[in-house]
Amino acid sequence: xxxVFDNLPFLLKGAGFTLLLTIVSMFFGLIIGLVxxxxxxxxxxxxxxxxxxxxxxxxxxxxxxxxxxxxxxVVDYGxxxxxxxxxxxxxxxxxxxxxxxxxxxAILSVPKGQLEAAYTTGMTPWQAMRRVVLPQAMRIAIPxxxxxxxxxxxxxxxxxxxxxxxxxxxxxxxxxxxxxxMPFYLAIGVMYWIMSTALSFILERFERRLAKAx
Amino acid sequence: xxxxxxxxxxxQDLEVLKNINLEVAARDxxxxxxxxxxxxxxxxxxxxxxxxxxxGSFEVNxxxxxxxxxxxxxxxATREIRRQSGMVFQQFNLYPHKTALGNVTEGLMTVKKxxxxxxxxxxxxxxxxxxxxxREDYYPSRLSGGQQQRVAIARSLAxxxxxxxxxxxxxxxxxxxxxxxxxxxxxxxxEGMTMLVVSHEMKxxxxxxxxxxxxxxxxxxxxxxxxHFFEDPRQERTRKFLRQINEI
Numbered sequence: 001x002x003x004v005f006d007n008l009p010f011l012l013k014g015a016g017f018t019l020l021l022t023i024v025s026m027f028f029g030l031i032i033g034l035v036x037x038x039x040x041x042x043x044x045x046x047x048x049x050x051x052x053x054x055x056x057x058x059x060x061x062x063x064x065x066x067x068x069x070x071x072x073x074v075v076d077y078g079x080x081x082x083x084x085x086x087x088x089x090x091x092x093x094x095x096x097x098x099x100x101x102x103x104x105x106a107i108l109s110v111p112k113g114q115l116e117a118a119y120t121t122g123m124t125p126w127q128a129m130r131r132v133v134l135p136q137a138m139r140i141a142i143p144x145x146x147x148x149x150x151x152x153x154x155x156x157x158x159x160x161x162x163x164x165x166x167x168x169x170x171x172x173x174x175x176x177x178x179x180x181x182m183p184f185y186l187a188i189g190v191m192y193w194i195m196s197t198a199l200s201f202i203l204e205r206f207e208r209r210l211a212k213a214x
Numbered sequence: 215x216x217x218x219x220x221x222x223x224x225x226q227d228l229e230v231l232k233n234i235n236l237e238v239a240a241r242d243x244x245x246x247x248x249x250x251x252x253x254x255x256x257x258x259x260x261x262x263x264x265x266x267x268x269x270g271s272f273e274v275n276x277x278x279x280x281x282x283x284x285x286x287x288x289x290x291a292t293r294e295i296r297r298q299s300g301m302v303f304q305q306f307n308l309y310p311h312k313t314a315l316g317n318v319t320e321g322l323m324t325v326k327k328x329x330x331x332x333x334x335x336x337x338x339x340x341x342x343x344x345x346x347x348x349r350e351d352y353y354p355s356r357l358s359g360g361q362q363q364r365v366a367i368a369r370s371l372a373x374x375x376x377x378x379x380x381x382x383x384x385x386x387x388x389x390x391x392x393x394x395x396x397x398x399x400x401x402x403x404x405e406g407m408t409m410l411v412v413s414h415e416m417k418x419x420x421x422x423x424x425x426x427x428x429x430x431x432x433x434x435x436x437x438x439x440x441x442h443f444f445e446d447p448r449q450e451r452t453r454k455f456l457r458q459i460n461e462i
Contacts, residue, residue: 113303113305113307114307114309116264116301116303116307117301117303117307117308117309117366117369118309119262119263119264119296120262120264120296120300120301120370121296121300121320121321121325121369121370121372121373122293122296122297122321122325122373123321123324123325124293127324127325131320131324132309132320135311136309136310136311139311
């Protein structure tokens with residue numbers, strides 16, 4: 001136990017990286033997800049096909065494999081990515097695929113009459129999407145988005161394999177130094193748990209505020 | 215104002231509209247009656263481009279759409295027609311994430327690119343016109359059906375349409391709320407708005423319409439001035455329809 005407290009700053013630094021990775025990847029994942037969802041719904045045939053293949057590949061392969069491919073695989077093509085950059089890319093691309101499915105479902109669940117009403121006032125398809133459909137779809141997408149967010153927090157642990165010094169990696173480094181497993185693994189377990197609980201608390205409040213709006 | 219020439223529409227093998235020739239002059243109030251499935255709503259939706267037509271053509275305020283036109287030409291004409299006509303739906307279709315005022319100003323700001331203050335001024339005036347001055351901050355979920363439909367009418371009027379299409383505007387309303395919507399429509403008629411109304415409101419048709427049309431099985435059976443239509447219909451089908459209505 002004493003060991004954990006002595007090395008707490010070191011672990012907290014890892015936790016900070018975990019949070020940073022989660023938030024940044026979620027941010028880019030949201031953008032990718034939204035673009036891909038709209039591409040799948042409104043794009044022409046090749047664009048729709050491309051978006052489908054992307055979602056299918058990402059959802060059909062383990063995140064760990066995606067991370068390793070992005071970090072080690074592209075070196076063969078002369079691109080060297082820093083481990084942190086590779087982690088951001090892999091996590092964003094992964095989250096984007098899952099979020100695009102969330103958004104697609106949410107957009108489809110907005111009643112057709114909403115689009116018709118927007119069209120009859122003279123809006124273009126893009127204006128109707130932006131002003132009428134998306135605001136309603138976002139509200140529907142919030143709970144599943146929250147799940148992805150919390151899932152992402154835990155999945156960041158996978159980028160420890162490409163030496164990003166997030167929480168799990170920091171613990172492994174300490175274990176290698178002290179040859180003590182349980183205290184460190186238990187400590188980071190507790191830290192992950194605290195972070196996810198805090199995150200779901202924040203998301204819940206956000207959801208409640210949005211629900212009150214109308 | 216509206217002319218349809220040999221307009222037809224089918225969904226796969228189902229013929230919904232067959233060779234419809236209808237004329238709505240400026241300041242006309244045309245009420246279309248007919249049993250459900252007669253194609254009357256589809257006709258209205260075709261006139262606003264919500265359904266593609268399969269044959270023939272139509273013209274709204276001088277803009278023509280023909281079944282033979284290219285998809286692009288049709289789209290362009292449709293967009294122009296939508297800008298000059300308003301539509302009110304059976305299910306209101308108000309934007310649930312916007313207040314009553316927000317629903318009315320949305321088109322002004324998004325489509326007409328009007329600055330917010332100006333849009334709000336116009337929006338308040340329109341809500342006042344439909345009798346909802348004190349409800350501008352209410353979200354649709356807190357308004358009654360009649361109030362929602364009146365907001366929807368105000369939302370359409372905001373775009374200054376040359377013609378208004380009403381698709382069974384009172385059919386989803388509780389009976390005691392029908393009157394408030396009809397009286398707004400009456401006022402609109404008195405102010406000289408051109409209106410094409412699909413409805414089951416016989417009293418409204420009798421008192422407000424300049425022309426009543428009966429549709430059945432995708433055809434126009436009879437069209438006549440209201441007193442002729444109700445007192446002395448020429449077609450047996452119309453007599454049967456009126457008998458059925460009166461039995462209720």
